[in-house]
Amino acid sequence: MDITQYKISADKLRLDIPEEMIAELQKDIEAHSIIGQPRAIKAIQLGINIQGRGYNIFVAGLPGTGRHNAIMQILEQESPPNRFKKDIAYGYNFKDPRSPVVLYFPAQTAGYFKRSLKRAIEKITKSIRQRLTSEAYFKKKNQLIAEIEKKERKHLSEFKQMLGEEGFILVDRQDKDQNITDIMPVLDGKAVEFDVLQELAEKGSISHTEVEDKKQKYFSFLEKLQDLFTKFDLARLSLEEELAEIQKRYVSKDVKDELKRLASRFAGEKSIEKFLGLMAQDILENIPLFLEDNKEQPEDYIPPQQKYTINIVHEVENPDKAPVVFVSQPDYPGLFGTIESIAEKTGEERSNYLMIRPGAVLDANGGFLILRVDDLLRSEDLWNTLKRVLLDNRLEIKSVPSIFSNPSALKPEPVDIDIKLILIGTEFHYEILFQQDEEFAKLFKLPAEFDDVLPLSKESIREYLGFFKATCKNKHLLPVTADGAAELLYYSARLAEDRSKLSAQFSLITDIIKEADYMARTEGKTEINAETVLKVRRQRQYLFGMLEEKLDEEILRGELLINPKGTATSRIHGLVVIDRGFYAFARPVLITARSAPGTEGIVNIERESGLSGEIHDKGVYIIQSFLQSRYARDFPLSIKAGITIEQSYVEIDGDSASLAEICALLSDITDLPLRQDIAVTGSINQMGEVQPVGGVTEKVEGFFTVCRKKGLTGTQGVIIPRLNINNLIPSREVLEAVEEGLFNIYAIDNIDQAMEILTGREAGVREAKGFKKGSINRMIEEKLRKMAMLVKNFEE
Template structure:
C-alpha cells in the first residue's frame, strides 16, 4: 500500500484547557505521585509490613517523585498506626569504664533523666559535704580517735614501766623509739656504759634486747590499731554516705521504677558514691587545681542523651544527606588533654540509624555506595538488628588511642533506598545480601498513560507543588501547555512523562517570565517562552551545525535528485535538551562477493547496534534479490562528514534506500529525509527522537525556503509518538511541508523516487525493485563466469513486453 500522508491533527495531541480548571486549596492535589499505581502499591506494602528483610528500594528516573512517594506512604502509615519511638542514653559502666551502657527510655524521659542526675549530683554534694561537717560525724570520729589513742598509749605505758623496772629508758629518735640504759633518771652516756663491769653490761644488754622486742611488738600493735582506726572511720563514712545516698535517691528511684535497667544502673551509682564519698567533699577551691580536678571529677554520673525523640531529632522519617560511615552508625569523639587523646561515654555521638530508630530512613543509593564502608555498615546493622558504633581506625589497627566499646542498641527501622534501575540491578547482580534485605522493589516508570483522570491528577499536582514553592498560579492554558510538553518528553502523544520535577522546572521559569511582565498568573505564552528559552540555552551546538550547513561546509541537499544519496536524521542530546540534525548517507555498489561494507564500523566509529543494522541490510538484499543466484554485490555505506561515534539503527531505513538507489541507478529526491529502522523483511520499525528529527530537518528546509516539496518519511509505528511544535504543524497545514508514514521499504522507495516499487522477482525498468533485480542478476552471472554476450541475451529473454519475467 502507498505511503500515507499525515494530517495536521495527527502531528500533535493537544491537551484541552477546559478540562483543567483547578481550584485552590487542593486537598488531594499534593499527592506523592501520579500514574504509578504499581510502584505506589509496592511502597505501601513495604512501609506497612513489619517482617524482617522487607526493606525498600525505589527505582526510577530522577525527578519522578521517588522520595515524595516514600514520604506520602510513611505519613499515611503514621496516621493509621502512629510511631512508637524511644529516647536512648549512654551512661558510665563503673565496673568496665570502656564499655558504656545504653539505656532505653520512653520518649521525653531521656532529657528528664539527664536533668535528674544533674540535680542528684548537686544534692549529693551538698548532703555529703554537710554530713561530714556535722557535729554528729565529728563526735563519732573523735570517739574513735580517743579510743585508738587510749589503746595505743596503754601499750607504750606498759613497755615504759617494764623498761623503768629494768633500769632502762625509752628514747624518741627521728626514726621512732629505742631503748637505752639509764642512771639516776638520766640516759647513761656510752663511755659510762662501757666502763661498767662486763657482767653488768651483759645484763643490761640482755634487758635492752628484751625490752626492745617488746617495744617492736607495741609498735606493730600500734600500726594495726591505726589500720583499724582508718577502717572504722572509713566504714563510718561509708555507712553515713550510704544513708545519705539512699535518701537522696529515693525520689529518682521512684520516678523510674518502671524501668528495670535504669534502676539497676542506679544501684551501681549508689555503690560508686559510697566508694568515692571523698569526691563529693571537695570544695570549689579544691577543684581549681589539676590534681583537685582529677580527684573531684563527677562527670561519670552524667547522662549522655544520644537521642531525644521529642526534640525533632528523627522520625517518623529521616532523610540522609551525607550517609557516611560515622554519620550512619555514629562515632566516638576524642579530646586532647595533657598531650593525649582521651575519650569517655560523654563523647559518643549518634548517627542516622539512631535518629531513625523506630521509624523510617530514606537514603540516596548512589550517595550511600560512594561513601567508604557505609554500605557494609548499613547491611551489618540490618542483619544483626542492632547499631554498633565502630571505630574504623580500630578495625584496621590504625589507632593507638583509648577506644570505647559502647553497648549496641537494638535497631528497628525501615530503610528505603532511592536510585536508578541500573544501580538496583547492579546490587541484585553483585551483592548476594541485597535481596536478603531489600526484598521489595518499587519500579517507577519513565512515563504514564495519558488518560483523562491522569491528566487531571498531574495538573492538580503541578498546581499544588507550584503553590507550595510560592509560584504564581498557572492558568488552565498554562497547565495544558505544560502537560503537552510532558507528552513530548515522554516521546509519545498517548503517554506523559513521570518526571514531574522537570515539568515543575518549566513552571518555575515561566513564573519568572510572568513576574517580569507584572502578571498575576502564569499563562500559556509564558510556558512557551520558558520552553523556548531552555531550548535556546542549550542551542549552541545546534546553531553551529545549522550555520555549517547554511555556509556549505556540511553538504546537505534539500532539492534536486541524487543517486545513492539519502538525507538521514540523527539526534544530539545536550544535558536535558535534545535537537535533531541532518546527515548525508551515501552508498556505492559494484560487483563483489556479497558484502556491504560499513565504513563507520571499519574505522571504529560505529557502535554494535549500528553494525547490527547494516548486517540486517545485507540479509535483506540477499534474501529478497538473490534466493536462486549468488549474491555478488559489494556495497559500501558511510555517514558523510561525521567524525565521532555513530550508534543506533534508526538510520537503517535511509541506508537501505541509498543502497537500493545505487544498485538500480535510481535517483532519489533530496527534498525528503528518512528516519526509521528496518528488519530483514523490509518492514519499517519505530525509532526514538522522532519529533526532534523532524524539527531538525524542518528548520533546515525553512532556512532555505519551504516550497511544498520537502518533508520527512517516518515509520507508521512512530505516528503515535508525534508531538511536534506549532510552527511545524502550521507548515504542514499550509501545504509547505509534508510528513509521510510508511510500513515498508517499498513505500519509502516510491516516495523518494517517484517510481513504483515493483516486484523484486520481476526485472522491470519502470520499477525500483526491477532495476535492482536486473543489476544483481548481472552481478550473479559474472560471479558464475558467464560470457558477456550470454549475460545480455539472458537479460533480454528475461524481460517480456509489459515487464513480465520469463522464469529460467
C-alpha cells in the same frame, strides 16, 4: 509513483487539549502534588504498614517524577505509629568503663530521668556531707582514732624504755628536707653520733669492742623500729577501712533509698534498675569524692556529676507518630553516629561515654530513614554497615579511624534498632543491587516503581491542574490561566514523546512554571498564560542553542555536507539526536555507502575506526542478513560494502540510522539516485520491516530547521516509521509548514515504501517468477546476482 499515500496530514499531527475543558476543570480543582502512580503509591503504602522484616521500600523511577514528595506525602497521610517508643541513653559502666551500657526508657522520659538523677545525686551529696560531718560520726571517728593513737603511744613508750635501758635514745632529725625518726647512742646522758664514739675509741677513752657492740644493737633496734612503724601503718589502714565501713553504714540508707525512689518511677525497666543498683554500690565505694571538691585529679578522672549521669542519644518526639528522617549527604558518622575524643597534652586522645554521638539511624528509630541510592553507594562501608543494621536490628556506634586519629578504645553496647529504610533510585540501581547483592532481596521485598509517563485523560488533566495549583501556591507563583495550562500540558506530552501520554517528570514542568512566573512579573502580568509559556520555551531554546547555531552555520557555509535539494546516488540524509543532558536536539548527517563484488560482506566503517556502539553494530549486521534473506536466495551474497556517517568524529550508537543506511546501500548497488530533500530515520529488522525509534520529534524539527534556513521548497520532508506517529508532537512552526504544504512527513512500514518515496519508482513484490521487471527489487537482485557471478568467474 504516487507517494502521497504515505504523507501524514497536519490534522493527524495536531494535539489539541481544549481550553474550554481546562477552564471547566479548574473551577473546583483541589491542590495536590501526587499525580497518577497508583502502582507505586500502593507499594509504598503496603511497605509502610506491613510490620514484617524485609519490607523496606525501594522507590525506583527517573529523577523529577515526584518520588521524594510522594513518599513524604504518603507518610504524612498514613501517619504510621512509632514502632520503637523508647528513649535511648548511654550510661557509665561501673564494672567495665570501656563498654558504656545502653539504657532504654519509656518514650519521652529520658530527659526526666536525667534531671531526676541530677537532683538525686545533689541530695546524696548533701546527705553524705551532713552525715559525715555530724557530731555522732565525729565522736565515733575520734574515739577510734584516740584508741589507735593510745596504742601507738604505749608501744612507742615501751620501745623508748627498752632503748634507754640499753643506752639508746629515739630522736627526730632532718634528712634531705624530710623529718625522720632515728636511734642514737647515749654517752654521759647525751645523744652522740657513732663518729664521735669512734674518735673516743681511737683516743682510748672507750674500747673499740664497746663501739662495735653499740653498732650491732643499733641495727637490731632499727629493725624493731621499722617493724613497729609497719604495725602502726597497718593499724591506720585498718582504721581507714573501718571508718569507710562506718561511712557506708551512715550514708548507705540515704543513697539506696534515694536511688530506689528514682528506680520505682521506672518499674519494669530492667536496664534502669540494674544501672541504678550498680550506681549505688559505686557511690558507697567512692564516698570521699562527695566530701570535697578535689581540683587535682588524674586525666582520666570523671567527676561525680558526669559519672553519675546519662548521655541521651535518642528521644521519641511523638510516641504516636513514626519519625521520618531524610539524609541528603550521608557519611559514616552522620548515619551511624561516632565517638568524639579530646586531645591530651601527650598527643593521645581520650573519650568517655558522654562523647558518644548519635546518627540518622538512631534518629529514625521506630520510623523511616530515607536515602538516595547514589549517595549511599559512594561508600561501600555505608551500604555494608546499613545492611548489617537492617539484618541484625542492632547498631554498633564506633569512631571511624583516620590518618589524623586512632579509633576510640570505647566499645559501647549495641543499640536495638527498628527502622524501615526507603531507598530512592532508578530501575537500573534496583537491578544491579538485586543481581550483585544476595542479601538485597531479603531486605527489599517491595519495589515501588514510578512511571515517567501517565495516560492523557480527563482525570490525569484534572490531576495535572491540581499539581499546577499546588506548585503555584506552595512556591508563591502567579496562577496559571486555562490557555497557559493547555500549553504546559502540550509541553508535557512532548516530554512524554507520546500523543496519548503526559510526562511524569514534574520537576521539568515546575521549572517552566518558575521561569514563566519570573517573565510574567517582569512584564507586569498577574497570570501565567500561553504566550508567556511559549516565550519561556523560546528563551530556553535560545539559551541552550549555542551548539545548534554553530552546527547550522557550518551547514550554511558548506563545511558540513548537508544539502536538502536534488538527488544523488549512494548518499542519504540520516538524523542524529544530540543529547547534552540539559537539552536535546537533532540535526541531519550525511550517510554514504559504496559497494563492489567481494566476499567480505558489509563493513561498518564506524566500527572499524572504534566509533560505533554495540547497538549500531547490530543494525549493520541486520542489513547484511536482510540482503541475504531477501535477494540472495539461490546464489551466494558476494559483496564488499562500506557504510559510514560522514564527518562524524564521535561514537555513534543506536540503530535508528539502519533504515537510512540500507537505502544508501541499495542506491549504490542499483545506481538509483535518492532524493536529498528527504531525511530518513528508523530501524529495520531482518524482515525489512521498519521499527520505531526515539527522539522522532527532535529529528523532524531538526531537519525542518535546516531546510527553513536553506530555504523551504515544498518538497522537503522526513520519512519516519509509521509506528512513531503517536510519538510525533511537532512544534507549531512545523505544523504550519505541513499545513501550508511547505514541509512533508511520511510514515512507512517497510524498506520498500522508503525506497519508493526516495526514488519515485515502484519497489516490486516477489511473485512466482521473481520480482516484477523494472522494479527496484528486481534491479537489486540482478545486480547482486551479477556480483556473485563476477566473484565466481574471478576465483575460477
